[in-house]
Amino acid sequence: MAVINRIAEFHDDMTAWRRDLHAHPELGLSETRTSKVVQEHLKSFGVDEIITGLANTGVVGVIRGGSGDRAIGLRADMDALPIHEETGVPYASQNPGVMHACGHDGHTAMLLGATKYLAETRNFDGTVYVIFQPAEENFGGGQIMVQEGLFERCPMEKVFGLHNWPTAPAGQFLWRVGPMMAAVAQIEITITGKGAHGAHPELGVDPIVIASQIVSALQTIVSRTVDATESGVVTIGHINGGHTHNVIPESVHMKGTGRWFSPKVGDRLEEGVRRLATGIAVSFGAKAEVLYNRVYPATVNDAEATELASNAARAVVGEQRVQEMARPTMGGEDFSFMLNAKQGAYLMLGGGKGADDFMVHHPRYNFNDDILPIGASWWATLAEQLLPRKY
Numbered sequence: 001m002a003v004i005n006r007i008a009e010f011h012d013d014m015t016a017w018r019r020d021l022h023a024h025p026e027l028g029l030s031e032t033r034t035s036k037v038v039q040e041h042l043k044s045f046g047v048d049e050i051i052t053g054l055a056n057t058g059v060v061g062v063i064r065g066g067s068g069d070r071a072i073g074l075r076a077d078m079d080a081l082p083i084h085e086e087t088g089v090p091y092a093s094q095n096p097g098v099m100h101a102c103g104h105d106g107h108t109a110m111l112l113g114a115t116k117y118l119a120e121t122r123n124f125d126g127t128v129y130v131i132f133q134p135a136e137e138n139f140g141g142g143q144i145m146v147q148e149g150l151f152e153r154c155p156m157e158k159v160f161g162l163h164n165w166p167t168a169p170a171g172q173f174l175w176r177v178g179p180m181m182a183a184v185a186q187i188e189i190t191i192t193g194k195g196a197h198g199a200h201p202e203l204g205v206d207p208i209v210i211a212s213q214i215v216s217a218l219q220t221i222v223s224r225t226v227d228a229t230e231s232g233v234v235t236i237g238h239i240n241g242g243h244t245h246n247v248i249p250e251s252v253h254m255k256g257t258g259r260w261f262s263p264k265v266g267d268r269l270e271e272g273v274r275r276l277a278t279g280i281a282v283s284f285g286a287k288a289e290v291l292y293n294r295v296y297p298a299t300v301n302d303a304e305a306t307e308l309a310s311n312a313a314r315a316v317v318g319e320q321r322v323q324e325m326a327r328p329t330m331g332g333e334d335f336s337f338m339l340n341a342k343q344g345a346y347l348m349l350g351g352g353k354g355a356d357d358f359m360v361h362h363p364r365y366n367f368n369d370d371i372l373p374i375g376a377s378w379w380a381t382l383a384e385q386l387l388p389r390k391y
């Protein structure tokens with residue numbers, strides 16, 4: 001049991017595709033070049049049909065084998081992040097301030113590899129939809145594709161995705177039944193007080209002092225209002241207010257994120273953020289405006305699909321390198337929208353090389369090209385195992 005030989009043969013091609021995407025990263029819903037490059041590859045592989053236009057830059061390749069009417073979907077994401085790359089690699093981003101820092105360049109290259117193999121061999125009976133999804137980071141391209149009729153235009157039984165994971169050893173698959181990744185909310189709080197001279201706070205209402213109280217108080221939501229056996233996070237990641245030493249500004253703006261698994265905890269977090277921010281602001285004579293947008297639901301793996309997905313992984317990397325993930329991660333993932341609409345599973349594929357691996361979203365992170373044929377073989381094996389050819 002190992003990587004599919006034919007796929008190993010074009011490891012160099014996949015690496016070149018990945019590095020080309022890496023050099024030309026594009027932000028969510030603007031993946032124009034990426035989308036075009038993916039379509040050109042699909043054409044050259046001889047897929048039966050290419051569907052474009054879903055979620056603007058989304059691409060779906062259709063590959064038919066035999067005469068069966070069963071179908072599955074394989075999904076990769078294509079977007080990059082607003083990060084200034086610091087890897088120093090020769091194929092580093094040529095698009096300043098934009099970087100493939102989550103490895104979606106690698107996911108796309110792996111799915112292209114699986115597509116090339118499946119289109120060439122057709123060793124399955126039915127239809128495989130290869131889904132190249134835009135805008136996983138922040139814009140919910142997965143949700144848009146579902147809303148725009150992905151599963152009506154491409155009827156399938158199950159859908160499968162994966163994410164590279166730099167903190168797990170390269171080539172190790174991690175699976176989990178049930179919640180795999182957290183639900184996500186974006187938080188924005190604007191505190192409006194009254195500006196004044198820094199030497200005369202008595203003439204104003206200081207929104208910076210109020211913001212400080214709010215940030216501290218928000219940390220009591222999880223510790224004091226959520227059942228200690230449940231998981232939740234409230235993080236404020238951005239505070240902006242004022243310009244100089246001696247001026248009390250009129251307002252302060254904060255951005256943050258909320259994470260949870262159980263809907264009850266999700267409600268607690270929202271209620272807590274609203275109550276504390278508005279209540280504290282009012283008690284100081286200011287006012288707070290709170291936006292709390294629930295953007296992604298939790299990513300929840302179906303038990304049967306997870307077993308099929310991990311069996312395919314075992315066929316590629318062996319029993320020892322397929323392990324249950326001890327705990328879900330508090331990261332979010334918009335594949336959740338596909339899993340809410342369709343039976344399926346999402347696995348992690350380790351990409352770690354050693355001690356100096358950077359986590360995804362770090363400016364020095366880089367996708368590990370060694371795992372390209374492993375991910376491609378997993379997707380191809382899933383298609384062959386789930387849609388077995390009749391002889």
Ligand SMILES: [Zn+2]
Pocket residue numbers: 102137360361
């Ligand atoms: Zn990411």
Ligand SMILES: [Zn+2]
Pocket residue numbers: 102103104136163360
């Ligand atoms: Zn990602």
